[in-house]
Amino acid sequence: MKLKIRFWITSAFILCLFVGAFAQNIEVGGKVTNKTNGELLVGASVVVKETNKTTLTDAKGNFTVSIPAKGATLVVSYVGMSKVEKKVSAAGTVNFELTEVATSNLSEVIVIGYGTQKITNVSGAISTIKSVDIEKVNAVRTEEALQGRASGVSVIQGGSPGSKPTVLIRGIPSFTGTDPTVIVDGVQQSLVDLNSINPNDIETINVLKDAATTAIYGVRGGNGVIVVTTKSGKKNQKTEFSFSSNYGVQQVMNTIGVLNATEYAAMLNEGSTTAGGAPIFSNLSGIGVGNNWQNQIFKDAPQQIYNLTAKGGSEKMSYLLSAGYLNQGGIVGGTDKSNFTRSNFTANLNFDLSSRLKFIMNTSALILDSKGVLENSFNSVIGSALNFDPTVSILNTKNTASRFGFSNLLLSEIFNPLTVLDNTYNKNIGTKLYGKFELQYDVIKNVKFTSRFGYTKYDGNAKSFSPLAYYGTYNVDNSMNEDGSAVLGKRNKISHDKASNFNYIFENYFNYNFNINTNHHFETVAGMSAQKTTGNTAGASRQDVPFNSWAFADFTAATGSNNANNTDALSGYYYEYFRRNLSYFSRLNYDYNDKYLASFSARRDGSIAFGKDNQFGNFYSSSLGWLVSKEKFFTTKFINFLKIRGSYGSTGNENVNPQYIGIITGGPSYGPTANSNGYSYGEVFYPGSTVGSAANNALRWEKQLQTNIGFDMSFLNSHFSLTADYFEKTVDGLLFTPSASLYLGTVPIPQANIGTTKTTGYDMTLTYHNSNTRKVKVNTAVTFTTATNLVTATNSDGTAKIFGGGYFNGQSQSVTVFEKGFTPGYFYGFKTAGLFQNAADVAAAPKQTGAQPGDIRFVDINGDGKIDANDKTKIGDPFAKFTMGWNLNIEVGHFDFTSFVYASVGNDIYRAFERNANYTNKPREILARWTGENSTNDARFPRYSFVDNNNNARVSDRYVEDGSFIKIKNLQLGYSLPASMTRKGINKMRLYVQVKNAYTLTKYTGFDPEIPGGILETGVDRGAYPQPRTYAVGLDIKF
Secondary structure (H helix, E strand, O other): OHHHHHHHHHHHHHHHHHHHHHHOEEEEEEEEEEOOOOOEOOOOEEEEOOOOOEEEOOOOOEEEEEEEOOOEEEEEEOOOEOOEEEEEOOOEEOOEEEOEOOOOOOOOEEEEOOEEEEHHHOOOOEEEEEHHHHHHHOOOOOHHHHOOOOOOEEEEOOOOOOOOOEEEEOOOOOOOOOOOEEEEOOEEEOHHHHHHOOHHHEEEEEEEOOHHHHHHHHHHOOOOEEEEEEOOOOOOEEEEEEEEEEEEEEEEOOOOOEOOHHHHHHHHHHHHHHOOOOOOOOOOOOOOOOOOOHHHHEOOEEEEEEEEEEEEEOOOEEEEEEEEEEEEEOOEOOOOOOEEEEEEEEEEEEEEOOOOEEEEEEEEEEEEEEEOOOOOOOOOHHHHHHHOOOOOOOEOOOOOOOOEOOOOOOOOOOOOHHHHHHOOEEEEEEEEEEEEEEEEEEEEOOEEEEEEEEEEEEEEEEEEEEOOOOOOOOOOOOOEOOOOOEOOOOOOEEEEEEEEEEEEEEEEEEEEEEEEOOOEEEEEEEEEEEEEEEEEEEEEEEEOOHHHOHHHOOOOOOOOOOEOOEOOOEEEEEEEEEEEEEEEEEEEEEEEOOOEEEEEEEEEEEEOOOOOOOOEEEEEEEEEEEEHHHOOOOOOOOEEEEEEEEEEEEEEEOOOOOOOOEEEEEOEOOOOOOOEOEEEEOOEEEEEEEEEEOOOOOOOOEEEEEEEEEEEEEEOOOOEEEEEEEEEEEEEEEEEOOOHHHOOOOOOOOOEEEEEEEEEEEEEEEEEEEOOOOOEEEEEEEEEEEEEEEEEEOOOOOOOEEEEEEEEOOOEEEEEEEEOOOOOOEEEEEOEEEEOOOHHHHHHOOEOOOOOOOOEEEOOOOOOOEOOHHHOEEEEOOOOOEEEEEEEEEEEOOEEEEEEEEEEEOOEEEEOOOOOOOOOOOEHHHHHOOOOOOOOOOOOOOOOOOOOOOOOOOOEHHHEEEOOEEEEEEEEEEEEOOHHHOOOOOOEEEEEEEEEEEEEEEOOOOOOOOOOOOOOOOOEEOOOOOOEEEEEEEEEEEO
């Protein structure tokens, strides 16, 4: 009985304690919405201040939380919106309305090298692009989102599916390469790797432009750094799914005017008769218009993009899982001949292993599948379409092996483009795995240790097939006879290439942030980095594929074997490579009272790529900043924020192969060095060895020094913001090959540090936002970028010229040059001064061999009275004087509109797609040719004849056109369904229509004024693959 009494007394006591404790808390609930448009905010964070109590809003924006009976302060936050705090003292309903933050939000934190920094405290030059802008582009490659949206960055895009663009950050500092370094979630990648990243997975892109921000990357920072941060989940967040889809149809934007069949025939007759020959076509009346081969090769092609993402988290971990699929068909030949497919799978996981230890694992796996056509090169598909005989029928009407028609006039090099497409077979499949494992440990208060292992593994498998082909009855390039048999000595061939590489980077560093006397704030980082790149490539080719068929095009199916009469039936190659780097780095950021800023960084880089005497290099930078708007004397109401900043520092460049002395063993070498690896005795050759390459033990890094002065300001109640910078950078020790006289023998000459360049320019960004009205929200930004590039030294006597931009128009030509005193990669050729109108003009002009009335009058640049190679000079520049971008976003109710316009001014294009053979087709401009005295004086339209003793087709400004353009790159109109129209469980649904490359305003007469290709190839149009116009519809859902 006593035990029962004790039990009930104890139970009653515990119950009283529980009820008393429960009575000390009260329940508070409510709804969180967007103040501007009333949209429910799902996953908003609700925190009871000064406690560890946290909850998130549900699918309807509702929350419930328990607070002490005496009251508490609730803090509600949501990504992209201003935080709101409310003091609550009674149970019941408390609603919160959050306002979207301005684009110039001064509390924003951005990612920099080995850390983050409050944007107001950054004293370097950085451009930032956020996920909302990236997603609306629906980009195939991430670089599309950079074009015109990041000041200081120039992007020249091509049209081939998945192709790599030319990307320049603040001009052209180096001859050996312009690609910036790419950092993905702290792990180093390359510009090539950006085709592996699903743009939908990106949270922000920060472009580091000056030495203050790039010097901490040392030798990797010379061409600028693109820092990509991918999305992640949030702790204590219910799983949120998002799905996006985009389907579009791509079309060629325009075609080039060429002669129809009758005009072509008449022009050939004129060319033949003026050269003293007979007419080619005896009767023009029945020829008709014939075929414009451009209409046969350009096809409508689909583009489709699908993405599915799930993100969320618990108290101890967060996650983001995503899958993406992109397929872009090519408009040249259609999807069967030109295509790019990317399948992405990403997992970003964050774990709190303890209160002080965090583990981060980011992993992405993908499959790349592509095939393409010969483009912007000799005998490209587009080049053939522009130059092929328009009198030929599409299909072959004769009893011969060819499926398509052929010309009896064009007997070599230029073929029916449909035949070229029909005989184009290739495929490239790559698998890639990349990511990082990262541990973050809070050693003591304000001290964090980070250990990160980043990796990239790639395996590629490429295959191409060159079948026997029949191009016409008399064509000298036939490998197949008209009855389908092989031409004697000709064989088909299958080629396989396999590439594999594994790169890793292991970094360990400490971050220590501390204050002294509250006003002095320090942020420090110090660490080390070890990196290794390894890879191998193997290839094999074999002749005699059964049935001359792609279906049997496999190395194991081919039967070719080498013999005395055919040593090329079976061949192969294999090579390996590796590179190692070891680095130490540090940075100190300081601010006094958030008003006076200073930063200093240092990095010591070591690489096996350089000579043993210079394998380590040191790179330093410093910067200062002043928040003028925080001074007491700064009382203007017009300007809300003003920061002035400046920086100076050094970075490097490692675009060089490792230095070594190579030995060649075996038979005779017939390469450019003409070394014979052995000797002959009698009629017998005895193999031996010889030095195949030399090393330059003094070779060092290209060293770049950069100065930057700029300011950031916001004004008119922070609705406007302006960032502007002036920069100047010089490169010393440019990697060049010196003249042969410096070395003995015929061993290939190693590179040396003998060149310099200088680049100056401005870049700025002006933005406007007005998101504080319920009816209309407007966000717009204008970017401006200009850079002036100059080569200031090459070899010791300054006479070196490095040529590029090769093409063939009846003779091998080279149009671009890198040399002292000029811009890199400028167009080099003859200037013209109209046409000779009569014999007196020819006689009075400087000696010009072969000239006659109607020919081009070339300018005697050096004044020596004759026209020769010494009169070549600068005739154009492929790189723009400046570029601009204008991005506009408007929201009215449930509707939204986005447009993006990009302009490039001052870039020239060299028209190199005209083959200039007697029987090739011609641009329609030839109809304005010189036909007699004073008929025209335009050097673009000289007389036409099969015989051209004056060489009117030589490299000259006749072929240079103004490539400046304004492009409407993106138009998008969307509608977000109100909550009343969506099914339960769907938080947001948006439908939209989109047009990409809607319109181009340009004087250029070619397909597309954007022609990428690096320093010596940009702007040379041999029949470049144009960007398509895309009409698309899309759907975005969150649930």
